[in-house]
Amino acid sequence: MAKEKTIYTCSECGATSAKWLGRCPGCEAWNSLIEGVAEPSGGAKNHRFQSLAKASPVATLSEIEAVDTARTPTGIDELDRVLGGGIVAGGVTLIGGDPGVGKSTLLLQALDALSRGLKVLYVTGEESGAQVAMRARRLGLPGTAVRVLAEINLERILATLAAEQPAFCVIDSIQTVYTEQLTSAPGSVAQVRECAALLTRAAKSSGCSMVLVGHVTKEGALAGPRVLEHIVDTVLYFEGDTHSSFRLVRAIKNRFGAVNEIGVFAMTEKGLKGVSNPSAIFLSAHTEPVPGSCVLVTLEGTRPLLVELQALVDSGGARRLSVGLERDRLAMLLAVLHRHAGVATNDQDVFVNAVGGVRISEPAADLAVLLAIQSSLRGRPLPRGFLAFGEVGLAGEVRPAPRGQERLKEAAKLGFSVAVIPKANAPKKPIEGLTVHAVERIEEAMDCVRSLQ
Numbered sequence: 358m359a360k361e362k363t364i365y366t367c368s369e370c371g372a373t374s375a376k377w378l379g380r381c382p383g384c385e386a387w388n389s390l391i392e393g394v395a396e397p398s399g400g401a402k403n404h405r406f407q408s409l410a411k412a413s414p415v416a417t418l419s420e421i422e423a424v425d426t427a428r429t430p431t432g433i434d435e436l437d438r439v440l441g442g443g444i445v446a447g448g449v450t451l452i453g454g455d456p457g458v459g460k461s462t463l464l465l466q467a468l469d470a471l472s473r474g475l476k477v478l479y480v481t482g483e484e485s486g487a488q489v490a491m492r493a494r495r496l497g498l499p500g501t502a503v504r505v506l507a508e509i510n511l512e513r514i515l516a517t518l519a520a521e522q523p524a525f526c527v528i529d530s531i532q533t534v535y536t537e538q539l540t541s542a543p544g545s546v547a548q549v550r551e552c553a554a555l556l557t558r559a560a561k562s563s564g565c566s567m568v569l570v571g572h573v574t575k576e577g578a579l580a581g582p583r584v585l586e587h588i589v590d591t592v593l594y595f596e597g598d599t600h601s602s603f604r605l606v607r608a609i610k611n612r613f614g615a616v617n618e619i620g621v622f623a624m625t626e627k628g629l630k631g632v633s634n635p636s637a638i639f640l641s642a643h644t645e646p647v648p649g650s651c652v653l654v655t656l657e658g659t660r661p662l663l664v665e666l667q668a669l670v671d672s673g674g675a676r677r678l679s680v681g682l683e684r685d686r687l688a689m690l691l692a693v694l695h696r697h698a699g700v701a702t703n704d705q706d707v708f709v710n711a712v713g714g715v716r717i718s719e720p721a722a723d724l725a726v727l728l729a730i731q732s733s734l735r736g737r738p739l740p741r742g743f744l745a746f747g748e749v750g751l752a753g754e755v756r757p758a759p760r761g762q763e764r765l766k767e768a769a770k771l772g773f774s775v776a777v778i779p780k781a782n783a784p785k786k787p788i789e790g791l792t793v794h795a796v797e798r799i800e801e802a803m804d805c806v807r808s809l810q
Contacts, residue, residue: 365390366546370583384583393541426613429524429566432470435622435631436463438660439593439606441614444471444525444566448613449557451531451586452606453571453579454595459604460570463595463622463629464527465493465503471525472502478523482509482533496628509543511536511552515559523565528556530570531585550584557588586610598714603638604629605715608658618658636663636771639713649733652744652773653725654764655717661760661767663744665712666722668729670705681711682722690749694727697753698803700734721758723749724777727799728806737810742774745802747782753799757781765791775809777802 365374368391372383381389428443437443440450454460461484468477481489486507493500506517511534518526528534534552535543542548553569560567569589571579579586579594586592590612597604606620621635632638640652640663649668654661666682679687687709694700709726711717724747732739746764748756758764761782768776769791776793783795796802 363392365392367391368546371546371550391546393545393547428613429471429475431467432473433463433467433629433631434633435620436467436606438658439608439618439620440591441608441611441618445590445613446524446564446566447561448566448591449560449589450566450568450591450593451571451579451589452568452593452595453573454597455573458595458597459622459624459629460595461529462492462496462624463606464529464568464570465489465498466496466628468503468525468527469493469498469500472500475524476504476522477502478504478506478518478521478526480506480508480514480517480526480528482507482528483530498628509533509535511555515555518559518563518565522563525566525568526560527568528570530572531556532572553585553588596716601714603632603713615658619660635660636767639664639711639715641665641667641712646738646741646743648736648738649729651725651729651732651739652768653717653722654744654746654768655719655722656758656760656764661764662715663768663771663773664715664717666725666729667710667712668726668733669708670702670730670734671708672705674706675703676706676708678707679709681714681716682709682726683718686720686723687726689751690723690727691730693749693751693753693799694730698727698731698799700731700803702730702734705734719758720748720756721746723747724755724779724799724802728777728802731803731806732810735810739806740775740809742772743777743809744768744773744775745777747777747779747796747802749799755779755796755798755802765793777805 365377367381367383367389369386369389370384372381374390377390380387426445428445430437430443452460468479471477486505489505504521508514531549531553532544535548536551539547539551573579592610594607594609596607602624604622604624608616608618610616621632622629623632651666653664653666655664677684677688691702725745728745746758750756757779762784765784765788769788774790774792776791778793778795780795780797783793794805796805
């Protein structure tokens with residue numbers, strides 16, 4: 358019997374090599390090549406070179422009719438927000454998250470809501486039909502119109518899709534599905550890439566809106582080849598600590614809507630419930646103002662969120678630790694604070710935390726971080742109802758944040774009364790109930806806060 362030929366495939370980008378290499382020749386990732394059986398060449402692979410979209414003749418861009426994409430609401434407002442308004446016919450969505458975070462629960466709820474007006478199908482490769490039914494009963498979902506298929510063979514799944522012709526289908530999960538055209542095991546790079554491409558083609562040709570559930574690596578990224586994210590139309594990440602009752606669904610890619618939009622959910626006994634006022638979970642309920650606490654108005658997609666930033670400055674060393682913010686940016690801000698505001702923390706431990714487990718990546722958090730650090734260092738709390746936002750440059754200038762008016766209006770709506778913001782974000786008309794202090798430099802911001810404390 359002839360020996361099977363082996364090939365090494367990169368788990369990051371899908372590049373192949375005839376021998377093992379410490380560094381991938383495609384994406385240059387280290388230790389990412391995995392040994393597998395080489396697949397025979399032939400007609401089985403020819404569909405890789407077929408377009409996933411429908412072919413059309415060459416046309417001038419200005420002559421092509423631009424038609425708005427029709428959307429069907431899922432019945433879950435927070436999920437619709439992330440998707441851009443609802444599901445799209447023929448659209449393929451990839452959703453990933455840690456085990457137990459609530460992916461299957463949310464999708465089962467969406468299936469039950471959509472089944473009242475559409476034909477839906479739930480394909481489970483990780484659980485039996487009885488286990489799915491048990492979860493539905495626990496969540497209080499009737500499931501009278503939800504069709505369930507427990508199968509991992511792609512050819513049988515495609516045959517069921519052709520027979521049932523659902524308008525919405527969930528594949529849970531793509532790592533468990535395999536095709537008989539390949540000899541490698543389910544979950545391998547080749548199987549995941551091939552099955553995702555065939556399912557995407559089936560969705561585009563039939564108009565079925567499809568959701569693929571994906572596993573994540575220990576670093577939190579979607580497992581499998583990166584090409585998986587390029588094939589699909591929308592990529593969602595399910596975030597949240599399993600020890601906390603709150604979950605975030607974040608859009609990383611969306612061909613039909615805005616990216617970086619988030620949906621906020623609370624895990625209850627009856628499943629995931631949307632949180633209409635997410636700012637409430639990111640703000641601590643202090644009876645009295647405490648030192649080292651400053652509220653920031655940040656933007657997540659189109660939604661302004663109020664998040665509490667906490668800082669603790671303590672003598673004993675020079676450690677720098679940040680949770681929810683970039684550590685390198687914290688070191689840069691401390692240098693700016695020392696150089697331009699005369700506040701030295703060289704011999705102090707500085708810890709910064711964003712309350713509620715939210716991750717803040719925008720530079721508009723700079724001013725709030727520095728004011729929280731100054732408050733903790735002096736042991737003086739900021740005034741009740743105080744907030745701040747603005748980017749701080751290396752020269753000590755306070756730069757404007759995008760959509761500053763919306764941030765201020767959201768803060769005033771929630772009862773905040775004092776704001777320190779960049780001068781370029783100063784409102785032209787007074788905002789009722791909100792006193793605005795506009796500053797141009799970090800020194801001005803520090804002096805303003807000292808006069809308020």
